[in-house]
Amino acid sequence: MSNHIQITLNDDLLRTFTNAIKEAVREELPQYQDSFRKDWLSTEEVMEMLSVSRRTIQNYRDEGKVPYTQNGRKILYPRDGIEEFLRKNMIKAYR
Known part of the structure; x- marks a missing residue:
């Protein structure tokens, strides 16, 4: 038995969701940037x-x-x- 979830988003909700993800990444990225940096x-x-x-x-x-x-x-x-x-x-x- 497999479980599936289907979510349908309209354009405005998808844009809001995408912007929220971008903002979260922008806020969190600086603290991890040095760990990705090659010496x-x-x-x-x-x-x-x-x-x-x-x-x-x-x-x-x-x-x-x-x-x-x-x-x-x-x-x-x-x-x-x-x-x-x-x-x-x-x-x-x-x-």
């Missing part, structure tokens, strides 16, 4: 984060602009180091 990033993730090419990332490494660690051929970047690089190179609006 180390791949070259591809840094390329996407900075919107630059693989060659540019290699230049940044060669010039000592971004910290990294290498194990064999695998290169990883500390997230904090990349975020610091972004902060140091940020140009603030003059107004």
Whole structure:
């Protein structure tokens, strides 16, 4: 014997329900965000984060602009180091 429940929602009730879920997630997400955050990033993730090419990332490494660690051929970047690089190179609006 299986139990089934069927709920029928009109558009307004569905919109209200959806908005309530979005608001609950928005309120709860900040306390869990750090647990989902990766401490180390791949070259591809840094390329996407900075919107630059693989060659540019290699230049940044060669010039000592971004910290990294290498194990064999695998290169990883500390997230904090990349975020610091972004902060140091940020140009603030003059107004």
